[in-house]
Amino acid sequence: MDTLNIGGNEGDRFYRYKMPKLISKIEGKGNGIKTVVPNMSDIARSLSRPPTYPTKFFGCELGAQVNCDEKKDRFIVNGAHEATRLQELLDVFIKKFIIIGKNANTQKVIRDCKACGRRTEVDMRHKLVTYILKHPPTSPKDSAEGSDDELTKRIVAEASELPIADKNANDDDWAVDTSPEAVAERIKDLERDVKTSLIIDDDSEGEQEPHEMLDEWLEDNSEAKNNDVYKKIKELGISKETDMVLKCLVLNLFPDNFQKNGNIEKQIHKRAKLFQKFVTSLDDQLTLLGATEELLNEHKELMESKTVCKILMGYYQSELVEEDVIQAWIEGSDSDKFKSLFKRNASVTCADEAINQDIRNKAKPFAKC
Incomplete structure (x- = not known):
């Protein structure tokens, strides 16, 4: 090898x-x-x-x-x-x-x-x-027998080859103790030092990740102005993590507003300037569509053909997603024009492939508009 x-x-x-x-x-x-x-x-x-x-x-x-x-x-x-x-x-x-x-x-x-x-x-x-x-x-205590890494195995092998002290020899007091017991003890000390390569501090328990904090904040402030939402994202230090941010925005800002306020295209247009800060490439456009699949999967009441088409129309009219990208998304990885794009983003979708296909089937009328 x-x-x-x-x-x-x-x-x-x-x-x-x-x-x-x-x-x-x-x-x-x-x-x-x-x-x-x-x-x-x-x-x-x-x-x-x-x-x-x-x-x-x-x-x-x-x-x-x-x-x-x-x-x-x-x-x-x-x-x-x-x-x-x-x-x-x-x-x-x-x-x-x-x-x-x-x-x-x-x-x-x-x-x-x-x-x-x-x-x-x-x-x-x-x-x-x-x-x-x-x-x-896994800590050294819990490690299964035979799970030693290569360096530990080498140390054990080399230590086992150390010469055994002659009990009848008149060695000086400062000589290294090479008796089986002493060798075994040194091996244990080496294993203890070698095996643990990543240490997790106890005080990390209970702390939230930035995207989890954004999720909670958006849930409590779904009506917040675009500038306030953007300031919060910057404050949490995740403005460059576009895939994570787009998912948080879609899953928290749209569901209630789509259902309560109606006029889906208008609700998307209202948030367009905020989304445009994070949708700056073809990959980002596909990420936005993938997050939308998760939204529809979580809120089955929105999974109607006319609703799906309205969402896509809202993205298109707000210049968030190009028509060609939507068409390629509907076609899936068989799309010739964006085949490389789908290879890079093969999993920016919800987990259930059957649901993905159902969503895209419901989106097909949009492609005929």
Whole structure:
């Protein structure tokens, strides 16, 4: 199996920290296309991280849903993704969550270097941190037998080869005790230091993520003016996380207003300037449509053909989504014009494919307008 130096330094042939080169396998077609990483467990072992962490990181960076089945050793990222692209993202994951770096912010997730013992903080704003906090790494006490990482295995192997002291020898008092008991004790100390690579601070419990705070604020202030909503988003520091922001806005601002105030196109136009700050690319347009699928899935009373078409018309008239993008969204990944767009955003939809298809079928009259 090809190996790479962890964290770069590809020119150093004698670099001691290595990992397997990522392998990807694309399966399925159409809306069901997905990318499997067959050697994710091997990669994760070399990084001393659970394989779910880098897999979830791929999902965060690509805006794609992932499926992690540790029992079957199967790790999937929805959509078609080349191995080179995933390898690039893996390098980013290593830099953010493994390699030691400077960071002056107060953090909750900490990197613990096995080589030098230095501890540094990671960027708590990344979406993966939410998953790590909810799924902390297994502690040394709870680790199953045989789950040692490669460095621990090497330490144990080298320690077991240490010479046993001759009980009859007249060693000096300062000599290293190499008796089986002493060796075993030193191995335990090394394992204790090596196994725990990510430490979760206890005071992180109960704290909310910025997008959760935005959800609650919008729920209580659904009639707030656009400027006030935008100021709140800036205050929470998530103005650049467009996919998260758009989802929060759609799911919290539209349901009550659509039902109470009617005239859906007018309600969308009222919020158009706010949404335009976050819809600046084709990817953002598709993200907005994906968030709308979630809205319709959660509020079945809105899932009527005329209502779906009114929502799309509101987006179109407010210049939030182009007609071609709506047409491509209705056609799904079979759309020739935006095939690459759908590959990048294969999972910016609600989870149930049958519901997705139902929504798009109800939207077809819009394409005929």
